[in-house]
Amino acid sequence: MARSRQIIFCRWHGGEVVDSENAGGDDGDEVVQICLCRARERLEIDIMKNKFSRAVSVCATACVFTIAAGCQTRVHGPAPAASPAKPAGPDGPAPTPASSTAPAQTNQPPADAKPASSNVPGAQYPRIDSGRRAYFRIVAPNATNISVTLAGGRGIKGDDGVWTIVTSPLAPGFHYYSIVVDGASVADPASESYFGTGKMSSAIEVPSPGEDFYLPKDVPHGDIRARYYPAKSTGQTRRCFVYTPPDYDTNLTARYPVLYLQHGMGEDARGWSTQGRAGFILDNLIAEGKARPMLVVMDDGGITPGSMGGPRGTGGRFWDKFTQALIEDIIPMIDSTYRTMPDRDHRAMAGLSLGGTQTWGITQSHLDQFASIGSFSAPFGFPEIPGGFNGLLGDPAAFARRVNVLFVGVGSAEGGMANSSRAFHQALEKAGIRHVYYESPGTAHEWQTWRRSLHEFAPLLFQTAPGGNL
Amino acid sequence: MARSRQIIFCRWHGGEVVDSENAGGDDGDEVVQICLCRARERLEIDIMKNKFSRAVSVCATACVFTIAAGCQTRVHGPAPAASPAKPAGPDGPAPTPASSTAPAQTNQPPADAKPASSNVPGAQYPRIDSGRRAYFRIVAPNATNISVTLAGGRGIKGDDGVWTIVTSPLAPGFHYYSIVVDGASVADPASESYFGTGKMSSAIEVPSPGEDFYLPKDVPHGDIRARYYPAKSTGQTRRCFVYTPPDYDTNLTARYPVLYLQHGMGEDARGWSTQGRAGFILDNLIAEGKARPMLVVMDDGGITPGSMGGPRGTGGRFWDKFTQALIEDIIPMIDSTYRTMPDRDHRAMAGLSLGGTQTWGITQSHLDQFASIGSFSAPFGFPEIPGGFNGLLGDPAAFARRVNVLFVGVGSAEGGMANSSRAFHQALEKAGIRHVYYESPGTAHEWQTWRRSLHEFAPLLFQTAPGGNL
Numbered sequence: 001m002a003r004s005r006q007i008i009f010c011r012w013h014g015g016e017v018v019d020s021e022n023a024g025g026d027d028g029d030e031v032v033q034i035c036l037c038r039a040r041e042r043l044e045i046d047i048m049k050n051k052f053s054r055a056v057s058v059c060a061t062a063c064v065f066t067i068a069a070g071c072q073t074r075v076h077g078p079a080p081a082a083s084p085a086k087p088a089g090p091d092g093p094a095p096t097p098a099s100s101t102a103p104a105q106t107n108q109p110p111a112d113a114k115p116a117s118s119n120v121p122g123a124q125y126p127r128i129d130s131g132r133r134a135y136f137r138i139v140a141p142n143a144t145n146i147s148v149t150l151a152g153g154r155g156i157k158g159d160d161g162v163w164t165i166v167t168s169p170l171a172p173g174f175h176y177y178s179i180v181v182d183g184a185s186v187a188d189p190a191s192e193s194y195f196g197t198g199k200m201s202s203a204i205e206v207p208s209p210g211e212d213f214y215l216p217k218d219v220p221h222g223d224i225r226a227r228y229y230p231a232k233s234t235g236q237t238r239r240c241f242v243y244t245p246p247d248y249d250t251n252l253t254a255r256y257p258v259l260y261l262q263h264g265m266g267e268d269a270r271g272w273s274t275q276g277r278a279g280f281i282l283d284n285l286i287a288e289g290k291a292r293p294m295l296v297v298m299d300d301g302g303i304t305p306g307s308m309g310g311p312r313g314t315g316g317r318f319w320d321k322f323t324q325a326l327i328e329d330i331i332p333m334i335d336s337t338y339r340t341m342p343d344r345d346h347r348a349m350a351g352l353s354l355g356g357t358q359t360w361g362i363t364q365s366h367l368d369q370f371a372s373i374g375s376f377s378a379p380f381g382f383p384e385i386p387g388g389f390n391g392l393l394g395d396p397a398a399f400a401r402r403v404n405v406l407f408v409g410v411g412s413a414e415g416g417m418a419n420s421s422r423a424f425h426q427a428l429e430k431a432g433i434r435h436v437y438y439e440s441p442g443t444a445h446e447w448q449t450w451r452r453s454l455h456e457f458a459p460l461l462f463q464t465a466p467g468g469n470l
Numbered sequence: 471m472a473r474s475r476q477i478i479f480c481r482w483h484g485g486e487v488v489d490s491e492n493a494g495g496d497d498g499d500e501v502v503q504i505c506l507c508r509a510r511e512r513l514e515i516d517i518m519k520n521k522f523s524r525a526v527s528v529c530a531t532a533c534v535f536t537i538a539a540g541c542q543t544r545v546h547g548p549a550p551a552a553s554p555a556k557p558a559g560p561d562g563p564a565p566t567p568a569s570s571t572a573p574a575q576t577n578q579p580p581a582d583a584k585p586a587s588s589n590v591p592g593a594q595y596p597r598i599d600s601g602r603r604a605y606f607r608i609v610a611p612n613a614t615n616i617s618v619t620l621a622g623g624r625g626i627k628g629d630d631g632v633w634t635i636v637t638s639p640l641a642p643g644f645h646y647y648s649i650v651v652d653g654a655s656v657a658d659p660a661s662e663s664y665f666g667t668g669k670m671s672s673a674i675e676v677p678s679p680g681e682d683f684y685l686p687k688d689v690p691h692g693d694i695r696a697r698y699y700p701a702k703s704t705g706q707t708r709r710c711f712v713y714t715p716p717d718y719d720t721n722l723t724a725r726y727p728v729l730y731l732q733h734g735m736g737e738d739a740r741g742w743s744t745q746g747r748a749g750f751i752l753d754n755l756i757a758e759g760k761a762r763p764m765l766v767v768m769d770d771g772g773i774t775p776g777s778m779g780g781p782r783g784t785g786g787r788f789w790d791k792f793t794q795a796l797i798e799d800i801i802p803m804i805d806s807t808y809r810t811m812p813d814r815d816h817r818a819m820a821g822l823s824l825g826g827t828q829t830w831g832i833t834q835s836h837l838d839q840f841a842s843i844g845s846f847s848a849p850f851g852f853p854e855i856p857g858g859f860n861g862l863l864g865d866p867a868a869f870a871r872r873v874n875v876l877f878v879g880v881g882s883a884e885g886g887m888a889n890s891s892r893a894f895h896q897a898l899e900k901a902g903i904r905h906v907y908y909e910s911p912g913t914a915h916e917w918q919t920w921r922r923s924l925h926e927f928a929p930l931l932f933q934t935a936p937g938g939n940l
Contacts, residue, residue, distance in 0.1 A: 120669055121738060121772060140654030145612065161653065179656060183631065184610030186649060186656035193663035193670045199590055200663045200672075216698055216707045223695040223712075226743070228750075230688050237686040242693075249807065252722050268591060273696070280698075302591060337719065 107156055107164035109135040116191070118174075118205040123190040132172070132206050136165040136188075140181060149177045149185075150204070171413075172208030173448025174275055176201040194275050198266040203275065214277040214451045219287035220246035224273045227337070231329040233321065238300065240330065241273050242338065245286055245293035255339045257346035257462040258295045260326065260370075261454070262355025264377075269300040272454075275447050281455050291458045295338055299330055301351070301358055323362050327369065345404065348461050350374025352450040357381035364389050372405035372461050376453040377417060377445055382424045385431050396432035405460045406435040409453035411443035436460060577626055577634035579605040586661070588644075588675040593660040602642070602676050606635040606658075610651060619647045619655075620674070641883075642678030643918025644745055646671040664745050668736040673745065684747040684921045689757035690716030694743045697807070701799040703791065708770065710800065711743050712808065715756055715763035725809045727816035727932040728765045730796065730840075731924070732825025734847075739770040742924075745917050751925050761928045765808055769800055771825055793832050797839065815874065818931050820844025822920040827851035834859050842875035842931050846923040847887060847915055852894045855901050866902035875930045876905040879923035881913035906930060 113127035113135055125137040136148055141161025147153050152168035176196050178185045187193050188202040196203065222245045231238045245256065261278065263271030272278040278296055285291035301322045335342040349370045351359040356378020363373045364383055367390070375382075386394025392402060399406075408428075410421035418439065425437040438456045443449040583597035583605055595607040606618055611631025617623050622638035646666050648655045657663050658672040666673065692715045701708045715726065731748065733741030742748040748766055755761035771792050805812040819840045821829040826848020833843045834853055837860070845852075856864025862872060869876075878898075880891035888909065895907040908926045913919040 120665055121770075122668060138654055140652060142615065142653035144614075144652070146654070178659065179654070181651040181654045181656065182610060182614070183612035184608055184616070184649070184651045184656075185659065186651065186654075187659045187663060187670065189648070189655065189657045189669035189671065191670065192665075193657060195590055195662075198592060199659035200657065200661065200670075201659065202670075218700050218707070221698040223693075223697055225693040225695045226749075227693055228686055228691040237688070279696075300591075 107135060107166040109166075116204050117207075118192050118203055119190055120192055125190055126188075126204055128170075128204070128206060132169045134167045134170060134204055134206070136163075136179075138163045138165070138179065138181075138188075143182050145180075145182055147180050148188075149180065150175060153177075170204070170206045171443065171446075171448070172206050172211070173443060173446055173451075174203055174205050175446065176203045178202060195268045195270055196266055196275065208448065213284055213455050214281050216280050217284055217287070219283055221283050222246050222248065222279060222286075224279045229329070229333045229337075231325055233324045233328050238325070238329070240269050240297055240299035242298070242334070243273070243279050243282055243296035244338070245295070246283065247293060248295075248339075252339075254293075255341045256293060256295050257341050257348070258297060258334060258338075259348045259350065259372075259458070259461060260297050260299070260330075262301045262349075262351030262358055263298070264351075264353035264355055264450075268302065269298050272296070272298040276451055276454065278454060281451060282458060285455065285458055292462045294458075294462060295334070295340060297330065297334055299326070301355055322358060323365070326362060327366060331369065344369055344371045346371075346462055348372035348374065348405065350376065350407070350454075350457060351378070352376040352453070353378060353445065367392075367402065371403060372407075373403060374405070374407040374409070374453070374457045376409040376450045376457075377411060377414060377421070382420070385427050385433075393428075393431060393433055396434065400434045403434075404462075405457075406433070407438065407453075407457045407460065408435060409438040409440065409449070409456065411440045411445060411449035413442055413444040414449070417445060577605060577636040579636075586674050587677075588662050588673055589660055590662055595660055596658075596674055598640075598674070598676060602639045604637045604640060604674055604676070606633075606649075608633045608635070608649065608651075608658075613652050615650075615652055617650045618658075619650065620645060623647075640674070640676045641913065641916075641918070642676050642681070643913060643916055643921075644673055644675050645916065646673045648672060662744075665738045665740055666736055666745065678918065683754055683925050684751050686750050687754055687757070689753055691753050692716050692718065692749060692756075694749045699799070699803045699807075701795055703794045703798050708795070708799070710739050710767055710769035712768070712804070713743070713749050713752055713766035714808070715765070716753065717763060718765075718809075722809075724763075725811045726763060726765050727818070728767060728804060728808075728810050729842075729928070729931060730767050730769070730800075730817070730819045732771045732819075732821030732828055733768070734821075734823035734825055734920075738772065739768050742766070742768040746921055746924065748924060751921060752928060755925065755928055762932045764928075764932060765804070765810060767800065767804055769796070771821070771828055792828060793835070796832060797836060801839065814839055814841045816841075816932055818842035818844065818875065820846065820877070820924075820927060821848070822846040822923070823848060823915065837862075837872065841873060842877075843873060844875070844877040844879070844923070844927045846879045846920045846927075847881060847884060847891070852890070855897050855903075863898075863901060863903055866904065870904045873904075874932075875927075876903065877908065877923075877927045877930060878905060879908040879910065879919070879926065881910045881915060881919035883912055883914045884919070887915060 109127045110129050113129040115124055116126050116128050116134070119126065125135065127135045129135070134148075134150060134153075136153070136155075138146055138155065139162055140146055140157075143157070143163070146155035146157075146163045146165070148155075148165055148167065150167045150170060153165050155163040155165045157163050176194070177188070178201060179188050180186075187200050191202040191204060193200040194203050195201075222243050225242045225244060226239060227242050228237055228239050230236075247254065248256070261272050263269070263276075267275070278298065282291060282294070282296060286293050299322075331347075334340060340346070344367075347370050349359045349363055350356070350373065353376070356375040357380060359373060359375055360378065360381045360383055363370045383389060383393060389399065389403075392399040406428075408421055408425055410418050412418055414421075421437075422439070425435070428435050428437075436456075438453060440449040440452045443452070579597045580599050583599040583603075585594055586596050586598050586604070589596065595605065597605045599605070604618075604620060604623075606623070606625075608616060608625065609632050610616055610627075613627070613633070616625035616627075616633045616635070618625075618635055618637065620637045620640060623635050625633040625635045627633050646664070647658070648671060649658050650656075657670050661672040661674060663670040664673050665671075692713050695712045695714060696709060697712050698707055698709050700706075717724065718726070731742050733739070733746075737745070748768065752761060752764070752766060756763050769792075801817075804810060810816070814837075817840050819829045819833055820826070820843065823846070826845040827850060829843060829845055830848065830851045830853055833840045853859060853863060859869065859873075862869040876898075878891055878895055880888050882888055884891075891907075892909070895905070898905050898907075906926075908923060910919040910922040913922070
């Protein structure tokens with residue numbers, strides 16, 4: 001079968017021929033090797049303008065497209081005579097691909113805007129300016145309406161089919177968002193995706209001036225381990241994540257206390273290590289001598305079949321069966337796999353939102369297993385006073401003997417949830433129950449509240465302190 | 471500020487009131503707590519029909535929406551009089567949310583279609599039938615054209631604004647895809663996302679009949695560890711993933727050989743452990759006694775600043791600086807952090823596509839560091855015969871003394887790349903160079919080829935065998 005030889009140039013490599021190994025496949029298709037390091041935007045424009053129509057059958061690993069015989073296969077023109085604009089360094093201005101020089105664009109970011117740290121490698125958008133406005137750039141020539149689900153995020157379409165969007169100033173911290181394209185709510189391929197809001201959500205990290213306790217620093221780092229284990233309670237292979245502190249692999253005779261740390265509704269076992277940056281928070285606290293080296297176990301508070309997802313179990317609330325999984329499978333597995341201190345004084349449980357509600361339920365019914373308790377933004381499920389904890393909340397002295405740490409955290413901007421947390425705190429005070437109450441200034445029901453809550457909570461754990469049992 | 475009290479019902483909990491804690495926030499907004507375990511689809515329809523217009527300002531953790539004062543805030547009607555349809559068990563039929571009972575839908579999956587294992591928890595779509603067709607269901611009432619980038623993936627719009635799509639029969643294995651909504655190429659929030667094709671891509675896992683070497687089994691599992699480390703060569707904190715075998719944490723005096731395993735272009739350090747399932751492949755081989763327990767180190771073959779992405783470095787090809795990072799930072803860090811056997815006989819390098827090209831380049835220039843070499847679908851960069859490896863490819867006996875394993879793998883359906891790999895294999899044969907050639911039957915330039923290549927390659931490593939040096 002006769003086919004013309006394709007020579008593919010990459011504009012971003014100065015016209016370098018990246019590959020010309022494109023003899024036809026067995027099925028009469030051509031295999032074209034292209035460079036996508038910077039060509040992706042242009043290629044996508046071509047695809048979306050349907051130059052290939054249905055020709056692009058499989059996009060494999062970013063560098064190979066199979067294009068049906070007879071279809072248009074020229075991705076780029078010949079190498080430009082003049083050297084193309086080179087992208088600048090990481091901190092320099094954004095590269096100016098040919099497609100962005102089209103006229104009549106609006107919502108352009110100012111010069112001080114930088115790619116968000118939550119972008120995928122190489123993505124120049126979204127960008128954030130010094131006023132904490134986020135700028136998006138989406139190629140969608142045929143769309144009639146595009147927005148992002150962040151404050152002010154309406155799109156404006158340029159003559160070149162590129163939509164630009166600018167948001168209102170955003171609060172510092174981590175915000176989930178979706179792109180809504182003509183009514184379809186979808187994830188942004190230029191941002192990292194996270195399992196949150198019950199789906200793969202995009203999110204943008206907005207810097208918080210003067211706050212770096214959750215950022216990676218030049219300190220000893222622990223590992224975040226993905227651990228797969230068979231769970232008798234569900235009959236499935238489950239996955240959890242385990243933070244082991246920096247000295248775990250060198251101090252081979254040491255044993256460690258364990259914090260079981262749960263995510264919120266619509267999230268899963270990945271939440272605390274990715275969205276929450278729990279590993280960096282612990283690394284930094286341990287390096288400063290502010291927290292005791294500990295393991296942190298982050299499991300899936302819903303009951304999911306298998307390691308790769310699938311439908312959640314049904315019957316009752318999907319998270320109720322987690323109690324059995326935690327007590328019968330997870331804790332014994334952790335204590336037999338890792339060098340733990342397997343007693344209640346060296347075991348804590350905490351969680352955010354739904355995970356906090358689970359913490360209240362599980363620690364009340366299993367106080368033989370946990371001596372320290374943290375609730376972050378858990379607006380329903382507060383224990384009764386004085387009846388909670390099997391009546392211990394009516395006996396402050398007995399409660400103090402039995403519970404080493406009781407921590408209640410919330411964001412001051414959480415509205416009704418902040419009000420109810422504050423009321424619970426005041427009721428604990430009135431009842432004489434020893435506890436720590438923390439209100440994160442100005443943050444809502446979002447990860448910045450929970451990062452800060454963990455940062456306040458972890459130093460309290462497993463310490464020998466006045467009134468403590470250790 | 472006067473606001474009406476909102477009582478929110480969840481249809482999937484039989485009308486249960488999930489929360490009524492919705493006193494107003496400090497800014498006059500209302501905070502509404504809803505249940506999204508099953509309500510998400512309906513809520514999204516409402517959002518996308520613009521019932522809330524700009525009212526939904528922040529979608530936090532799947533259960534909290536902040537809705538501006540004065541806007542429509544009723545998400546659901548009152549609890550239905552009759553009990554709603556309950557979702558069936560994981561293996562039963564899909565639940566029938568109210569919105570899917572609309573008339574005139576097409577592309578409906580047959581009864582044997584099951585949610586893909588690559589779906590996020592709880593997602594009923596995409597589904598795959600026994601003929602390996604994939605079915606998608608996308609809510610996009612205002613879109614005029616929707617497709618998925620898989621063979622045959624054209625969308626048909628139903629009267630209820632829900633698009634249904636069915637693909638042609640797909641090859642077994644792992645396929646990246648995007649959804650194209652009116653020209654915007656975006657990720658599917660119902661599937662897991664992976665960094666591939668240079669962005670956060672969706673992917674669908676199509677079962678491969680009779681092939682389970684890459685699936686989680688009831689065998690001892692190793693850990694996949696995310697490790698952060700300072701890299702002098704880049705001045706940044708980098709992240710790699712390290713597979714430690716099942717006995718690593720119990721056999722505390724043992725030392726292990728190390729395989730450095732690289733991803734392809736457009737992917738990053740996550741590729742082999744998520745898309746490639748390298749951990750399960752090693753777990754299963756080790757459990758069967760077919761591979762020696764080893765560490766597998768998976769790093770980012772591009773040079774990215776920081777752990778969370780951002781723009782890639784520039785100047786030359788973005789992957790060239792990886793050589794320095796590997797030799798000067800990564801190998802010393804691994805050998806000082808983990809219990810390795812830090813010599814060339816116990817160190818291998820392999821990679822797929824771009825990673826294979828890097829493997830050829832790095833092992834030729836650093837044969838003092840590696841004694842075993844694997845190239846999976848690396849179509850350009852084959853060493854010259856006889857000049858390659860500093861002339862060793864012209865001296866079969868010397869090559870065999872110096873290189874314990876040389877492995878060349880490719881998929882038989884890779885077209886020109888299969889042809890060039892086969893030609894290189896034949897040239898090696900003719901030159902008398904000891905090597906292993908593997909052609910994955912019927913697979914293209916995709917992960918099923920590379921999973922199989924790793925499964926063939928790993929058992930060859932670090933063995934005492936005729937002609938081997940160990």
